[in-house]
Amino acid sequence: MSMTARKLGGLFPVDAEQEAGTEIQPHVYAYYFKQWRDFRMPEPHRHESTEIMFVMSGTCRVEVLDSAVELKKGEFIVIGFNVPHRLIVENSCRMLNLEFGFRPGNLGTLSFRQLRAGEPELEDLLAEPAPYLVLRDPDDVYHSLKSLVLELDAHGTQGSGLSHVLFAQLLIRIARLREEQAADQGRPxxxxxxxxxxxxxxxxxxxxxxxxxxxxxxxxxxxxxxxxxxxxxxxxxxxxxxxxxxxxxxxxxxxxxxxxxxxxxxxxxxxxxxxxxxxxxxxxxxxxxxxxxxxxxxxx
Known part of the structure; x- marks a missing residue:
């Protein structure tokens, strides 16, 4: 079963054979900075990849399925593969976007399977069944995301050893932030x-x-x-x-x-x-x- 054959469900397109033990590595399909002004996407669209939309300044609204998510500076949304969504910006919003997935391969000295086994928060994140996730960043995620983008600029989306490490770091930071904010909801x-x-x-x-x-x-x-x-x-x-x-x-x-x-x-x-x-x-x-x-x- 290929990634392109997957239907809506969950944040990450991790295939059944990969879940069964095949080594995988991350792959970035697209990334970009964009200053949006008075923009309304005509129709929802979807990607055969997971997308991170990080708000660097301003505000925007992301309509995902039947929900409307308001985002401001320092907040980001992770949208699952094949999840329909559209962006609406009433004034201005500067964003950093990253579209990525996983494919068979080995990270060399870094085994993604071993990484998941040693990071229970990451394992929980990769198994997240929700179609999207909204988090507020204390700055850790943005710095990881920016470092990854700069490395991709230097070496391309095929990835270098460092970009694989930075990608893993990014996912771990998101996973830990997800756990922390879920815990914080109980006792502020x-x-x-x-x-x-x-x-x-x-x-x-x-x-x-x-x-x-x-x-x-x-x-x-x-x-x-x-x-x-x-x-x-x-x-x-x-x-x-x-x-x-x-x-x-x-x-x-x-x-x-x-x-x-x-x-x-x-x-x-x-x-x-x-x-x-x-x-x-x-x-x-x-x-x-x-x-x-x-x-x-x-x-x-």
Missing amino acids: EDRYVRQSLDFLSQNYDRDIRVTDVASAVNLHPGYLQRIFKSATGRTLIDALTDIRMEKAKMLLKQTNIPVTEIYDYVGIRSRQYFHAVFKKHTNRTPLEYRQSEGVQLWGY
Whole structure:
């Protein structure tokens, strides 16, 4: 059964024989940036591929089957293969579109089957039965999508090793975002807690205050501290300290950065304070930790 023979159903055209174990690889059919102004597509159309429509600026409406989806900056829709849809733009909308599918083939060192097996969110996404999916991007998906498009510009839609990796990264980011937003629908507070932890993980090397985290997630500092403590059992500062200590342990164990400099890599400005906090967390000084664990440089 070929992809072109597939009927409407689900987001991705993954054939029965591929599902049975044949190695597959992604294939991009088309991609483009487009600034739309006062545009109304006359009739719905469809593709024998999956399409991502990402709104970079402005607003638009996508009519899919019997639904009308309003999209604004930072939102995107994934439309399944053979799903009829049309675009309506009343003012202006700049979009990045990608049309893709899968075909038999091997990614070389990267097995798409193994990738799916190791990423349950990706497996769930590929099995999604809905004809379309709407998500709001925290910036991760756009950067993956843009990196893929730039690689395709350089090497063509036949794909390079890097484009295959970037495509897999894009799907994994979409899959994880889908899971996160589905979970957030149950308790809105959980979204703010997750966003706060993401902010701490990305900025632990800086001098961070509670007000910085609250500003990043658009909440009052006092309210954020209450919901964070309720959800995690820790304060924001406790969580930041835990992240810093885990990073310090990794640097002590897996790099040859001098022990006397580690504190500066994890956002702590006092060597003495770092030593005191590290010993409290591990019952060892940084030097004792390195000596007991040994430096295990990658590749050795």
